[in-house]
Amino acid sequence: xxxxxxxxxxxxxxxxxxxxxxxxxxxxxxxxxxxxxxxxxxxxxxxxxxxxxxxxxxxxxxxxxxxxxxxxxxxxxxxxxxxxxxxxxxxxxxxxxxxxxxxxxxxxxxxxxxxxxxxxxxxxxxxxxxxxxxxxxxxxxxxxxxxxxxxxxxxxxxxxxxxxxxxxxxxxxxxxxxxxxxxxxxxxxxxxxxxxxxxxxxxxxxxxxxxxxxxxxxxxxxxxxxxxxxxxxxxxxxxxxxxxxxxxxxxxxxxxxxxxxxxxxxxxxxxxxxxxxxxxxxxxxxxxxxxxxxxxxxxxxxxxxxxxxxxxxxxxxxxxxxxxxxxxxxxxxxxxxxxxxxxxxxxxxxxxxxxxxxxxxxxxxxxxxxxxxxxxxxxxxxxxxxxxxxxxxxxxxxxxxxxxxxxxxxxxxxxxxxxxxxxxxxxxx
Ligand SMILES: [Zn+2]
Ligand SMILES: [Zn+2]
Numbered sequence: 001x002x003x004x005x006x007x008x009x010x011x012x013x014x015x016x017x018x019x020x021x022x023x024x025x026x027x028x029x030x031x032x033x034x035x036x037x038x039x040x041x042x043x044x045x046x047x048x049x050x051x052x053x054x055x056x057x058x059x060x061x062x063x064x065x066x067x068x069x070x071x072x073x074x075x076x077x078x079x080x081x082x083x084x085x086x087x088x089x090x091x092x093x094x095x096x097x098x099x100x101x102x103x104x105x106x107x108x109x110x111x112x113x114x115x116x117x118x119x120x121x122x123x124x125x126x127x128x129x130x131x132x133x134x135x136x137x138x139x140x141x142x143x144x145x146x147x148x149x150x151x152x153x154x155x156x157x158x159x160x161x162x163x164x165x166x167x168x169x170x171x172x173x174x175x176x177x178x179x180x181x182x183x184x185x186x187x188x189x190x191x192x193x194x195x196x197x198x199x200x201x202x203x204x205x206x207x208x209x210x211x212x213x214x215x216x217x218x219x220x221x222x223x224x225x226x227x228x229x230x231x232x233x234x235x236x237x238x239x240x241x242x243x244x245x246x247x248x249x250x251x252x253x254x255x256x257x258x259x260x261x262x263x264x265x266x267x268x269x270x271x272x273x274x275x276x277x278x279x280x281x282x283x284x285x286x287x288x289x290x291x292x293x294x295x296x297x298x299x300x301x302x303x304x305x306x307x308x309x310x311x312x313x314x315x316x317x318x319x320x321x322x323x324x325x326x327x328x329x330x331x332x333x334x335x336x337x338x339x340x341x342x343x344x345x346x347x348x349x350x351x352x353x354x355x356x357x358x359x360x361x362x363x364x365x366x367x368x369x370x371x372x373x374x375x376x377x378x379x380x381x382x383x384x385x386x387x388x389x390x391x392x393x394x395x396x397x398x399x400x401x402x403x404x405x406x407x408x409x410x411x412x413x414x415x416x417x418x419x420x421x422x423x424x425x426x427x428x429x
Contacts (some may be wrong), residue, residue, distance in 0.1 A: 007112075007120030011104030018310045019123075023105055025151050026125050029145060030103040033144045035127050038102040039175070040084040042109075046074040051291050052083035052259055056198035056254075062108045063110040065120075065356060077109035081126045082259075082285065082301050083292065089130050090294040099131025112200035124280075125307035133298035135232045138263045138284060139239035141300055146245050149279065153314040154269055157279065159240075159247040162351055163233040164254055165225050167287060170261070173224035174200055201254040220251040232262055259288040263300065269312050279312065300302065320351040321427040324376035324397075325359075326367035328383030333361045335409040336382050342416035352423045378426070394422060 065077040098235025149157040264283035289297040327333035381393040395402040407415040
């Protein structure tokens, strides 16, 4: 038997229905705020992520799925979505004359050791607002995500945010931070010792206990922000206050990737506790477009982990009426099958669900025992008697009642409408 690759996971029913709900709500909520679906290739030039995400990050230095293709070019499976969306925007001569609000959804890849809840192919949804430096875009994006999570049923969600300054004010902070970290180097973990030179802000993310102690005494970025960064941050916070988004300021929040500036934030749910409580993160990335060779285009975005989010979603409250189809012999099945197709067409978006129909004739006992196992609400029963008398039995499997309706087996649409009408009545009663 061929198995799935290590670190790769199939998403099957019933879990997949939560994925479907997340995708559907992403589409409706984000488009309501003016974000439009953008689909980019899963494979990109390796250089795109080396230049955007940054060589000093674990993502690029250790975790990328890199290949040489048959033409000798270094390509990779995308480890995240933002750089691809920005590349697509910069490549499109039409897009550049306007701003773009994009949302996306799809698989991402990181070649790391698989562990519980972390896969080599994982999935993210994301939103990117490209082309505006307005702090109201940052606040709207955070507000929109707050709405999104609550629509998913994750009601305890909260936001942590920080400003990490800009290319003008962050260098002097970095200098101070590096000075401080160097003076405490012997107490830091080995990863952090390396980070001092490659990506000193990342030290603030370290969860190793000894490092935490050092980090608590480190200089914080707030004391270094320039006037523009400060006023940008003030507007974001004021707007969030006005629309009632719950947030807390976290001066240690820096996010892992090199391209962020000013606003950075994470959505957190404490339901599972521990350190793996972030549902996703994002921030402003005004310098990303220049890093990959474009002009400077101010932008802000967010990416959420689908696997993680689904863990926090409540079970679906399925209100659909479920219907089991029971044809007792081949002739009955021949008459019934096209009627059932038509019923399904009429029931699109109506929450009447025909379940596990394998279109096989069986005796009534076998049918009813299958219907029972599936937890069906109704069974539609047709045998020789029903065919001959142009009728159909509807059995209510919960109330243990049955009734007969008159149908015309040679009129598919007419009969389907009768059946569906009856099911909708039952659903609404
Ligand atoms: Zn600044
Ligand atoms: Zn550390």
